[in-house]
Amino acid sequence: SRCKIRSGMCLGIAVGFLVPPVLIPNVDDVEKLAYHISIMFFMTAGVATALFILVVIVFKEKPPHPPSRAQALIQSRPTEEYSYMQSILRLLHNGNFLLLMVTYGLNTGCFYALSTLLNRMVIHHYPGKEVNAGRIGLTIILSGMVGALISGIWLDRSKTYKQTTLVVYTMTLVGMITYTFTLSLGHLWVVFLTAGMLGFFMTGYLPLGFEFAAELTYPESEGISSGLLNVSAQIFGIAFTIGQGQIIDHFETKAGNLFLCSFLFLGTIMTAFIKADLRRQQANLDNEQTVSKSLLHLCCAPAISSGQHTTSLLSRNEADPF
DSSP states (O other), rough: OOOHHHHHHEEEEEEHHHHHHHHHHSSSOOHHHHHHHHHHHHHHHHHHHHHHHHHHHHHOOOOOOOHHHHHHHHHHOGGGGHHHHHHHHHHHHHHHHHHHHHHHHHHHHHHHHHHHHHHHHHHSSTOHHHHHHHHHHHHHHHHHHHHHHHHHHHHHHOOHHHHHHHHHHHHHHHHHHHHHHTTSSOOOHHHHHHHHHHHHHTHHHHHHHHHHHHHHHTTSOOHHHHHHHHHHHHHHHHHHHHHHHHHHHHHHHHHHHHHHHHHHHHHHHHHHHHOOOHHHHHHHOOOOHHHHHHHHHHHHHHHHHHHHHHHHHHHHHHHOOO
Protein backbone atom coordinates (compact mmCIF):
# COMPACT_ATOMS: atom_id res chain seq x y z
CA SER A 1 0.00 0.00 0.00
CA ARG A 2 2.90 2.38 0.72
CA CYS A 3 4.28 1.71 -2.75
CA LYS A 4 0.90 2.56 -4.26
CA ILE A 5 0.74 5.79 -2.27
CA ARG A 6 4.26 6.71 -3.33
CA SER A 7 3.39 5.94 -6.97
CA GLY A 8 0.37 8.24 -6.69
CA MET A 9 2.57 11.00 -5.27
CA CYS A 10 5.06 10.54 -8.10
CA LEU A 11 2.23 10.76 -10.63
CA GLY A 12 1.14 14.07 -9.08
CA ILE A 13 4.71 15.38 -9.28
CA ALA A 14 4.85 14.29 -12.92
CA VAL A 15 1.71 16.30 -13.69
CA GLY A 16 3.30 19.21 -11.84
CA PHE A 17 6.29 19.07 -14.17
CA LEU A 18 4.16 18.83 -17.30
CA VAL A 19 1.31 21.30 -16.78
CA PRO A 20 2.86 24.59 -15.50
CA PRO A 21 5.16 25.15 -18.52
CA VAL A 22 2.14 24.68 -20.77
CA LEU A 23 -0.16 26.99 -18.81
CA ILE A 24 2.34 29.75 -18.07
CA PRO A 25 4.04 31.31 -21.12
CA ASN A 26 7.51 32.84 -21.00
CA VAL A 27 6.57 36.52 -21.43
CA ASP A 28 7.90 39.80 -20.09
CA ASP A 29 4.44 41.25 -19.42
CA VAL A 30 4.06 40.91 -15.64
CA GLU A 31 0.28 41.33 -15.69
CA LYS A 32 -0.18 38.65 -18.32
CA LEU A 33 2.17 36.34 -16.42
CA ALA A 34 0.25 36.94 -13.18
CA TYR A 35 -3.02 36.18 -14.97
CA HIS A 36 -1.81 32.78 -16.18
CA ILE A 37 -0.33 31.95 -12.78
CA SER A 38 -3.65 32.79 -11.10
CA ILE A 39 -5.46 30.45 -13.51
CA MET A 40 -3.06 27.63 -12.56
CA PHE A 41 -3.57 28.32 -8.84
CA PHE A 42 -7.37 28.33 -9.19
CA MET A 43 -7.19 24.98 -11.02
CA THR A 44 -5.00 23.55 -8.27
CA ALA A 45 -7.37 24.83 -5.58
CA GLY A 46 -10.35 23.29 -7.41
CA VAL A 47 -8.68 19.87 -7.63
CA ALA A 48 -7.58 20.01 -3.97
CA THR A 49 -11.10 20.96 -2.86
CA ALA A 50 -12.65 18.11 -4.84
CA LEU A 51 -10.19 15.65 -3.31
CA PHE A 52 -10.93 16.99 0.18
CA ILE A 53 -14.67 16.41 -0.34
CA LEU A 54 -14.01 12.87 -1.56
CA VAL A 55 -11.86 12.15 1.51
CA VAL A 56 -14.59 13.39 3.85
CA ILE A 57 -17.33 11.40 2.11
CA VAL A 58 -15.61 8.22 0.93
CA PHE A 59 -12.73 7.50 3.31
CA LYS A 60 -13.37 5.29 6.35
CA GLU A 61 -11.62 5.58 9.68
CA LYS A 62 -9.83 2.26 9.22
CA PRO A 63 -10.07 -0.83 6.99
CA PRO A 64 -12.18 -3.80 8.12
CA HIS A 65 -9.03 -5.89 8.56
CA PRO A 66 -5.54 -4.82 9.71
CA PRO A 67 -3.41 -3.97 6.65
CA SER A 68 -0.29 -5.60 8.10
CA ARG A 69 0.89 -7.92 10.85
CA ALA A 70 2.35 -4.97 12.76
CA GLN A 71 -1.00 -3.18 12.74
CA ALA A 72 -2.73 -6.38 13.88
CA LEU A 73 -0.37 -6.62 16.86
CA ILE A 74 -0.94 -2.95 17.75
CA GLN A 75 -4.74 -3.28 17.54
CA SER A 76 -4.67 -6.45 19.67
CA ARG A 77 -2.99 -4.61 22.55
CA PRO A 78 -4.93 -2.43 24.99
CA THR A 79 -4.84 1.27 24.15
CA GLU A 80 -3.06 2.17 27.39
CA GLU A 81 -0.17 -0.16 26.48
CA TYR A 82 0.57 1.61 23.19
CA SER A 83 2.06 5.09 23.14
CA TYR A 84 2.90 7.09 20.04
CA MET A 85 5.78 8.87 21.77
CA GLN A 86 7.17 5.64 23.19
CA SER A 87 7.13 4.14 19.70
CA ILE A 88 9.06 7.12 18.32
CA LEU A 89 11.60 6.85 21.15
CA ARG A 90 12.10 3.15 20.45
CA LEU A 91 12.67 3.91 16.77
CA LEU A 92 15.18 6.65 17.61
CA HIS A 93 17.13 4.10 19.66
CA ASN A 94 17.26 1.73 16.68
CA GLY A 95 20.71 2.31 15.16
CA ASN A 96 19.95 0.68 11.82
CA PHE A 97 16.78 2.71 11.40
CA LEU A 98 18.61 5.94 12.24
CA LEU A 99 21.15 5.19 9.52
CA LEU A 100 18.36 4.47 7.08
CA MET A 101 16.52 7.64 8.08
CA VAL A 102 19.60 9.75 7.30
CA THR A 103 20.39 7.97 4.03
CA TYR A 104 16.77 8.18 2.92
CA GLY A 105 16.76 11.87 3.73
CA LEU A 106 19.95 12.42 1.74
CA ASN A 107 18.62 10.64 -1.34
CA THR A 108 15.13 12.11 -1.25
CA GLY A 109 16.46 15.55 -0.34
CA CYS A 110 18.64 15.45 -3.45
CA PHE A 111 15.57 14.49 -5.47
CA TYR A 112 13.57 17.41 -4.05
CA ALA A 113 16.38 19.88 -4.74
CA LEU A 114 16.89 18.57 -8.27
CA SER A 115 13.16 18.73 -9.00
CA THR A 116 12.83 22.26 -7.63
CA LEU A 117 15.80 23.68 -9.54
CA LEU A 118 15.48 21.55 -12.69
CA ASN A 119 13.72 24.21 -14.74
CA ARG A 120 16.32 26.79 -13.79
CA MET A 121 19.24 24.53 -14.71
CA VAL A 122 17.78 23.42 -18.04
CA ILE A 123 16.89 26.96 -19.14
CA HIS A 124 20.42 28.11 -18.21
CA HIS A 125 21.91 25.72 -20.75
CA TYR A 126 18.98 25.63 -23.19
CA PRO A 127 17.29 29.07 -23.26
CA GLY A 128 13.65 29.13 -24.30
CA LYS A 129 13.15 25.39 -23.61
CA GLU A 130 10.75 25.71 -20.67
CA VAL A 131 8.38 23.08 -22.04
CA ASN A 132 11.22 20.64 -22.53
CA ALA A 133 12.38 21.32 -18.98
CA GLY A 134 8.97 20.14 -17.78
CA ARG A 135 9.20 17.12 -20.03
CA ILE A 136 12.59 16.24 -18.60
CA GLY A 137 11.07 16.35 -15.11
CA LEU A 138 8.22 14.18 -16.37
CA THR A 139 10.77 11.71 -17.75
CA ILE A 140 12.49 11.53 -14.35
CA ILE A 141 9.22 10.75 -12.57
CA LEU A 142 7.85 8.25 -15.09
CA SER A 143 11.11 6.31 -15.29
CA GLY A 144 11.20 6.36 -11.49
CA MET A 145 7.74 4.82 -11.32
CA VAL A 146 8.96 2.00 -13.56
CA GLY A 147 12.02 1.61 -11.33
CA ALA A 148 9.85 1.47 -8.22
CA LEU A 149 7.65 -1.20 -9.79
CA ILE A 150 10.61 -3.35 -10.79
CA SER A 151 12.27 -2.90 -7.40
CA GLY A 152 9.05 -3.91 -5.62
CA ILE A 153 8.69 -7.07 -7.70
CA TRP A 154 12.32 -7.94 -7.09
CA LEU A 155 11.96 -7.44 -3.32
CA ASP A 156 8.90 -9.70 -3.18
CA ARG A 157 10.85 -12.48 -4.86
CA SER A 158 14.34 -12.09 -3.41
CA LYS A 159 13.77 -10.49 0.04
CA THR A 160 17.22 -8.90 -0.39
CA TYR A 161 16.37 -5.56 1.16
CA LYS A 162 19.82 -4.24 1.99
CA GLN A 163 21.47 -5.48 -1.19
CA THR A 164 18.74 -4.00 -3.40
CA THR A 165 18.77 -0.71 -1.51
CA LEU A 166 22.56 -0.44 -1.74
CA VAL A 167 22.63 -1.24 -5.47
CA VAL A 168 19.87 1.27 -6.26
CA TYR A 169 21.58 3.91 -4.11
CA THR A 170 24.90 3.33 -5.89
CA MET A 171 23.25 3.55 -9.30
CA THR A 172 21.56 6.78 -8.19
CA LEU A 173 25.00 8.23 -7.52
CA VAL A 174 26.23 7.03 -10.92
CA GLY A 175 23.15 8.49 -12.60
CA MET A 176 23.61 11.85 -10.84
CA ILE A 177 27.26 12.06 -11.91
CA THR A 178 26.34 11.18 -15.49
CA TYR A 179 23.55 13.77 -15.54
CA THR A 180 25.89 16.41 -14.09
CA PHE A 181 28.50 16.06 -16.83
CA THR A 182 26.05 15.71 -19.74
CA LEU A 183 23.71 18.60 -18.92
CA SER A 184 25.96 21.17 -20.59
CA LEU A 185 26.80 19.20 -23.74
CA GLY A 186 24.18 21.04 -25.79
CA HIS A 187 22.12 18.00 -26.80
CA LEU A 188 18.67 17.80 -25.25
CA TRP A 189 18.17 14.16 -26.21
CA VAL A 190 21.23 13.28 -24.13
CA VAL A 191 19.74 15.15 -21.15
CA PHE A 192 16.47 13.24 -21.58
CA LEU A 193 18.40 9.96 -21.63
CA THR A 194 20.58 10.65 -18.59
CA ALA A 195 17.69 12.21 -16.64
CA GLY A 196 15.60 9.11 -17.33
CA MET A 197 18.39 6.86 -16.04
CA LEU A 198 18.78 9.06 -12.96
CA GLY A 199 15.05 9.06 -12.29
CA PHE A 200 14.82 5.27 -12.71
CA PHE A 201 17.07 4.78 -9.69
CA MET A 202 16.58 7.99 -7.66
CA THR A 203 12.78 7.99 -7.70
CA GLY A 204 12.72 4.19 -7.72
CA TYR A 205 14.60 4.22 -4.42
CA LEU A 206 11.81 6.01 -2.54
CA PRO A 207 9.49 3.00 -1.89
CA LEU A 208 12.52 0.83 -1.09
CA GLY A 209 13.23 3.03 1.91
CA PHE A 210 9.72 2.52 3.28
CA GLU A 211 9.89 -1.26 2.89
CA PHE A 212 13.37 -1.52 4.39
CA ALA A 213 12.22 0.64 7.33
CA ALA A 214 9.24 -1.65 7.92
CA GLU A 215 11.63 -4.60 8.12
CA LEU A 216 14.05 -2.89 10.50
CA THR A 217 11.39 -1.54 12.87
CA TYR A 218 8.88 -4.41 13.14
CA PRO A 219 6.56 -4.61 15.10
CA GLU A 220 6.34 -0.81 15.35
CA SER A 221 3.71 0.92 13.23
CA GLU A 222 4.79 1.44 9.62
CA GLY A 223 3.03 4.79 9.69
CA ILE A 224 5.42 6.11 12.35
CA SER A 225 8.57 4.88 10.60
CA SER A 226 7.33 6.26 7.27
CA GLY A 227 6.53 9.58 8.93
CA LEU A 228 10.05 9.87 10.34
CA LEU A 229 11.51 9.10 6.92
CA ASN A 230 9.40 11.87 5.42
CA VAL A 231 10.52 14.31 8.13
CA SER A 232 14.14 13.52 7.29
CA ALA A 233 13.44 13.95 3.58
CA GLN A 234 11.80 17.34 4.09
CA ILE A 235 14.63 18.65 6.27
CA PHE A 236 17.34 17.58 3.83
CA GLY A 237 15.22 18.72 0.88
CA ILE A 238 14.94 22.28 2.24
CA ALA A 239 18.65 22.40 3.10
CA PHE A 240 19.77 21.02 -0.27
CA THR A 241 17.45 23.27 -2.28
CA ILE A 242 18.75 26.39 -0.52
CA GLY A 243 22.37 25.20 -0.66
CA GLN A 244 22.32 24.18 -4.31
CA GLY A 245 20.52 27.38 -5.26
CA GLN A 246 23.21 29.47 -3.59
CA ILE A 247 25.97 27.48 -5.28
CA ILE A 248 24.32 27.94 -8.70
CA ASP A 249 24.04 31.69 -8.03
CA HIS A 250 27.72 32.10 -7.20
CA PHE A 251 29.28 29.40 -9.39
CA GLU A 252 27.43 27.30 -11.99
CA THR A 253 24.98 24.41 -12.37
CA LYS A 254 27.75 21.80 -12.50
CA ALA A 255 29.02 22.87 -9.08
CA GLY A 256 25.48 22.70 -7.71
CA ASN A 257 24.99 19.18 -9.04
CA LEU A 258 28.38 18.08 -7.69
CA PHE A 259 27.17 19.36 -4.33
CA LEU A 260 24.34 16.82 -4.52
CA CYS A 261 26.69 14.10 -5.78
CA SER A 262 28.86 14.48 -2.66
CA PHE A 263 25.89 13.81 -0.38
CA LEU A 264 24.73 10.87 -2.47
CA PHE A 265 28.23 9.42 -2.11
CA LEU A 266 27.99 9.88 1.66
CA GLY A 267 24.57 8.20 1.66
CA THR A 268 25.92 5.25 -0.32
CA ILE A 269 28.70 4.71 2.22
CA MET A 270 26.27 4.95 5.13
CA THR A 271 23.86 2.49 3.49
CA ALA A 272 26.63 -0.10 3.39
CA PHE A 273 26.82 0.05 7.20
CA ILE A 274 23.13 -0.72 7.74
CA LYS A 275 22.71 -4.24 9.10
CA ALA A 276 20.03 -6.33 7.43
CA ASP A 277 18.06 -6.93 10.64
CA LEU A 278 14.93 -8.17 8.86
CA ARG A 279 12.62 -8.47 11.85
CA ARG A 280 9.41 -8.72 9.86
CA GLN A 281 10.78 -11.55 7.73
CA GLN A 282 12.01 -13.37 10.84
CA ALA A 283 8.59 -12.98 12.48
CA ASN A 284 6.90 -14.40 9.38
CA LEU A 285 9.36 -17.30 9.34
CA ASP A 286 8.78 -18.04 13.02
CA ASN A 287 5.02 -17.93 12.46
CA GLU A 288 5.26 -20.36 9.54
CA GLN A 289 7.38 -22.75 11.61
CA THR A 290 4.88 -22.57 14.48
CA VAL A 291 1.99 -23.31 12.14
CA SER A 292 3.91 -26.19 10.55
CA LYS A 293 4.65 -27.72 13.94
CA SER A 294 1.01 -27.39 14.97
CA LEU A 295 -0.18 -29.07 11.78
CA LEU A 296 2.40 -31.83 12.18
CA HIS A 297 1.27 -32.42 15.75
CA LEU A 298 -2.38 -32.60 14.69
CA CYS A 299 -1.60 -35.00 11.85
CA CYS A 300 0.59 -37.29 13.93
CA ALA A 301 -1.55 -37.34 17.08
CA PRO A 302 -4.13 -39.89 15.77
CA ALA A 303 -1.37 -42.13 14.49
CA ILE A 304 0.43 -42.04 17.82
CA SER A 305 -2.80 -42.81 19.69
CA SER A 306 -3.53 -45.69 17.32
CA GLY A 307 -0.02 -47.05 17.77
CA GLN A 308 -0.32 -46.91 21.55
CA HIS A 309 -3.67 -48.70 21.39
CA THR A 310 -2.20 -51.44 19.17
CA THR A 311 0.77 -51.91 21.50
CA SER A 312 -1.59 -52.23 24.46
CA LEU A 313 -3.64 -54.91 22.69
CA LEU A 314 -0.52 -56.90 21.76
CA SER A 315 0.71 -56.84 25.34
CA ARG A 316 -2.68 -58.02 26.59
CA ASN A 317 -2.75 -60.89 24.05
CA GLU A 318 0.73 -62.01 25.01
CA ALA A 319 -0.30 -62.19 28.66
CA ASP A 320 -3.57 -64.01 27.99
CA PRO A 321 -3.59 -65.60 24.49
CA PHE A 322 -7.07 -67.06 25.10
